[in-house]
Amino acid sequence: MKTNIKNILKASLLAAFAFLSVGCNTDPEYYSTVAPETFFTSQETVWQRYMRPFTHWKWHFATNTHNAEVQDATTDAICLPTRNSDWYNDGTHQNEHHHVFDTDEGVFYNNFYGVGMGVALAYDALEDIDTYVDFEALKFPEGTKETMLAQLNILIAHLYMDGLDKFGGMNIYTREESKEKVVKGRATDVETFEFVEKLLKDNIGALQLKPSLGYSETTYMYRGFAAVLLARLYFNAVPYTKGAKGEMYKQCADICEDIIKGNYGPYALAENWNDIFKHSNYTCPEMIYGIPSDPTYAGSDGSYWARWLHYNTHVMMGGATYTRWNGYAIQPSYAPDGTEYTFKLGRPMAKLEDTDLRKQPYIYEGNGEYTGMLLMGQQVNKSSRAEKGWVANGAREYGGGVRIIRDENGKLIEHPNGEQRIIYMPDAIARFALGNRIKSDEDKENAVLVYDWVEDGTPVGRKEIGKDAEGKSIYEYFEIDRAELKHLTSDINSAEEASGYRLVKFNPFCDGLEYHTDLRLRNPAMTPVARLTEVYYMLAECKYRLGDKAEAARLFNEVRKRNFADGVDPNPVTEENIDKYRILDEWLIEFLGEKRRRTDLVRWDAYVTENWWDHQATNDANKNRFPIPDRSIASNNLIEQNPGY
Numbered sequence: 342m343k344t345n346i347k348n349i350l351k352a353s354l355l356a357a358f359a360f361l362s363v364g365c366n367t368d369p370e371y372y373s374t375v376a377p378e379t380f381f382t383s384q385e386t387v388w389q390r391y392m393r394p395f396t397h398w399k400w401h402f403a404t405n406t407h408n409a410e411v412q413d414a415t416t417d418a419i420c421l422p423t424r425n426s427d428w429y430n431d432g433t434h435q436n437e438h439h440h441v442f443d444t445d446e447g448v449f450y451n452n453f454y455g456v457g458m459g460v461a462l463a464y465d466a467l468e469d470i471d472t473y474v475d476f477e478a479l480k481f482p483e484g485t486k487e488t489m490l491a492q493l494n495i496l497i498a499h500l501y502m503d504g505l506d507k508f509g510g511m512n513i514y515t516r517e518e519s520k521e522k523v524v525k526g527r528a529t530d531v532e533t534f535e536f537v538e539k540l541l542k543d544n545i546g547a548l549q550l551k552p553s554l555g556y557s558e559t560t561y562m563y564r565g566f567a568a569v570l571l572a573r574l575y576f577n578a579v580p581y582t583k584g585a586k587g588e589m590y591k592q593c594a595d596i597c598e599d600i601i602k603g604n605y606g607p608y609a610l611a612e613n614w615n616d617i618f619k620h621s622n623y624t625c626p627e628m629i630y631g632i633p634s635d636p637t638y639a640g641s642d643g644s645y646w647a648r649w650l651h652y653n654t655h656v657m658m659g660g661a662t663y664t665r666w667n668g669y670a671i672q673p674s675y676a677p678d679g680t681e682y683t684f685k686l687g688r689p690m691a692k693l694e695d696t697d698l699r700k701q702p703y704i705y706e707g708n709g710e711y712t713g714m715l716l717m718g719q720q721v722n723k724s725s726r727a728e729k730g731w732v733a734n735g736a737r738e739y740g741g742g743v744r745i746i747r748d749e750n751g752k753l754i755e756h757p758n759g760e761q762r763i764i765y766m767p768d769a770i771a772r773f774a775l776g777n778r779i780k781s782d783e784d785k786e787n788a789v790l791v792y793d794w795v796e797d798g799t800p801v802g803r804k805e806i807g808k809d810a811e812g813k814s815i816y817e818y819f820e821i822d823r824a825e826l827k828h829l830t831s832d833i834n835s836a837e838e839a840s841g842y843r844l845v846k847f848n849p850f851c852d853g854l855e856y857h858t859d860l861r862l863r864n865p866a867m868t869p870v871a872r873l874t875e876v877y878y879m880l881a882e883c884k885y886r887l888g889d890k891a892e893a894a895r896l897f898n899e900v901r902k903r904n905f906a907d908g909v910d911p912n913p914v915t916e917e918n919i920d921k922y923r924i925l926d927e928w929l930i931e932f933l934g935e936k937r938r939r940t941d942l943v944r945w946d947a948y949v950t951e952n953w954w955d956h957q958a959t960n961d962a963n964k965n966r967f968p969i970p971d972r973s974i975a976s977n978n979l980i981e982q983n984p985g986y
Contacts, residue, residue, distance in 0.1 A: 393465075393466055394493065397462050409936050411507065422836035423836060452507055453973050454970075495567050505537065505581050507966065511528060545567040550564050590887055598880060608627065610899070618869075627872045649843045651838055657732065673954055675691070677830075678823050686947065694911050696911055698904055701714075702716070737837065799821075804819075844933060874931060890919055893914070901927075
């Protein structure tokens with residue numbers, strides 16, 4: 342199947358193919374469109390047609406930020422706070438965080454549309470390829486047609502399962518119904534579950550096994566990916582069917598064990614935690630399936646990851662320009678006064694051990710290597726490759742000063758009563774706004790300006806103590822006891838460019854760093870859709886639920902050890918400390934930012950029942966599923982809204 346794989350990768354670079362039938366007679370004439378009977382004249386054109394649904398699927402799962410928002414930004418993992426004039430968006434992101442799900446929100450429409458359009462495109466491609474392509478005449482390798490059709494059916498299954506996860510029962514269409522343009526209402530949860538299950542079981546055997554460990558991943562679906570999807574389906578059977586199918590953890594565990602044993606192809610855990618995210622990750626042995634994501638190959642700069650970067654990230658990385666939107670941050674673990682929040686969920690930084698290799702500032706080391714996964718603290722590139730140090734100053738509130746990113750998310754505000762006030766305003770903004778905040782000489786005497794934070798997180802204040810010979814202010818600088826900041830707020834509504842650690846799970850593709858060339862932060866070559874760690878974690882949770890705590894702990898630790906130098910884990914999972922919250926913590930840290938957190942919380946009945954940073958539990962089980970968008974119901978009045986909306 343080597344020829345197939347090469348052609349798939351080549352085809353993924355080509356523009357989408359579309360055709361229309363024009364006319365009403367039985368022998369139509371084609372003008373600006375291509376007739377299917379004359380289009381399929383080469384293997385290349387067949388692969389073009391085959392790949393069209395995958396380009397949509399790539400958008401939906403890899404570059405569609407709305408997928409990330411509903412799966413991660415509605416949870417305890419990440420947040421998209423309003424940063425002064427940025428990211429308010431009519432309150433959309435506050436509503437997401439507080440679980441105020443409106444039926445007219447575009448974020449839900451894009452997800453519902455993403456599933457429906459993807460299924461339609463896949464069925465169209467399947468019909469054309471099965472009807473019009475002469476595989477023998479075009480000299481395709483034997484079995485190509487069968488595997489091609491099977492992959493399209495697996496794609497349909499994956500899309501429907503995504504819809505089931507987010508919305509419940511979906512509009513289920515067979516190939517014939519899609520061809521005849523039948524309009525249907527939603528199937529039940531169980532019907533959707535069983536339809537997905539049948540598609541996976543009917544087509545998994547037609548997929549090939551991965552040829553060898555570390556074999557280059559493209560867009561080809563191997564049998565291992567279908568197995569992962571089937572395991573996921575059983576893993577989440579209870580929430581997907583609201584308990585109607587019962588628990589299926591044993592079925593999930595059996596599949597996971599077979600995957601780990603190699604019965605679905607050769608896979609292995611990556612040696613280093615970040616191998617799965619590097620630019621060369623298409624050869625990572627842990628990758629079970631991925632979507633082409635590097636702009637060199639896929640025409641995308643990864644808008645999701647660009648939202649994590651503060652405005653001047655590029656300066657710290659050497660000066661080249663690329664997209665950066667100063668949006669997402671991981672949710673904070675600490676309040677402004679330095680005390681740790683006590684919520685059981687969330688708090689990613691506090692959950693990471695101090696010796697964890699991931700809990701370091703992100704630094705590109707050259708030759709495709711990097712350390713750490715967080716933009717945090719002083720934004721200074723301390724790599725030996727940095728010429729005179731690459732320093733990122735602030736772009737908005739902090740123009741002119743070295744940017745120090747802190748974990749505390751939110752804007753620090755004035756004390757609400759008559760006590761001494763600490764006003765968080767650096768020089769750049771103080772010159773314009775401080776005068777409006779201080780109304781009297783007494784106010785000025787009592788106000789302390791917090792103008793920055795030192796690298797270790799200590800706030801620094803200043804007071805004017807006089808004037809020099811030229812009349813310029815002379816200041817006294819001092820450290821502020823963080824306990825004095827207990828009145829300050831940290832919330833989703835008010836933040837600024839220095840608040841919230843930023844996640845960086847990707848590597849800039851640049852080996853000419855010293856020349857300041859081609860320095861662009863981008864997605865890895867492949868965005869992971871399924872990786873072996875997920876299989877280990879699913880099996881571990883299943884073992885726990887089935888009563889084998891020892892084996893569950895062993896499986897978690899098998900992955901955890903690579904996150905520490907020489908494998909020395911200071912806090913391994915044990916029979917004594919493993920419980921619901923420890924398992925959820927393991928999922929949180931390992932898959933931070935990978936667009937799955939909501940699914941894990943729902944499975945543990947924690948999505949609507951638990952509090953976390955600036956989020957109060959709704960205790961509304963209806964919110965475990967999102968509303969069907971108004972636009973979707975308007976286009977098909979057979980679609981019924983979910984309960985509670």
